[in-house]
Amino acid sequence: GNSVTQMEGPVTLSEEAFLTINCTYTATGYPSLFWYVQYPGEGLQLLLKATKADDKGSNKGFEATYRKETTSFHLEKGSVQVSDSAVYFCALSVVHTGNQFYFGTGTSLTVIP
Amino acid sequence: DTEVTQTPKHLVMGMTNKKSLKCEQHMGHRAMYWYKQKAKKPPELMFVYSYEKLSINESVPSRFSPECPNSSLLNLHLHALQPEDSALYLCASSQSWGGSSGYTFGSGTRLTVV
Numbered sequence: 046g047n048s049v050t051q052m053e054g055p056v057t058l059s060e061e062a063f064l065t066i067n068c069t070y071t072a073t074g075y076p077s078l079f080w081y082v083q084y085p086g087e088g089l090q091l092l093l094k095a096t097k098a099d100d101k102g103s104n105k106g107f108e109a110t111y112r113k114e115t116t117s118f119h120l121e122k123g124s125v126q127v128s129d130s131a132v133y134f135c136a137l138s139v140v141h142t143g144n145q146f147y148f149g150t151g152t153s154l155t156v157i158p
Numbered sequence: 159d160t161e162v163t164q165t166p167k168h169l170v171m172g173m174t175n176k177k178s179l180k181c182e183q184h185m186g187h188r189a190m191y192w193y194k195q196k197a198k199k200p201p202e203l204m205f206v207y208s209y210e211k212l213s214i215n216e217s218v219p220s221r222f223s224p225e226c227p228n229s230s231l232l233n234l235h236l237h238a239l240q241p242e243d244s245a246l247y248l249c250a251s252s253q254s255w256g257g258s259s260g261y262t263f264g265s266g267t268r269l270t271v272v
Contacts, residue, residue, distance in 0.1 A: 077258045088248050088265040148200035
């Protein structure tokens, strides 16, 4: 079946620290992979995506590489800011099944000054 | 326009009330979705509309009634809700069902049932 396993949180980092949030997946077919961010009191925003193996998605200093060999899509940022404090969701969508997104459980990130 | 607009942002309703949540997008997306999100949890799919037709109902209780009047609008009619239905209700859209291009989410309606 299809599923996403995401690193447990919460994660607390100091400003300018390096961030990694792990995400692995299982999928039938050919998944597209996504990271969504949810700031307090808001909806989900698409942060980045990758639609095929070895693609790297990037946005706002965040990066994630679609690794088919390890079925992973880890989120990284070299230097986090207080404004990055949010919940991050890894998700996959399997093309051609007409199916919905499969979300990970979410990882709460708090960045302290 | 690259947004999904949801109204109202907050709603408090009694268990005997009838209310509606509204969602609108003008991106030409042909698939629209309702999700329910409880605190500290990922969104849970409720309904999928594809080309204005209901394609998925994830065994949602009948006190939630979706409606898609046209390709830009999605409503969720609420009646006789329970306190446990209190949650953030998110609308999303995508170019087509399956969402390989990603979903665009609205900012949600925070519903409290008293």
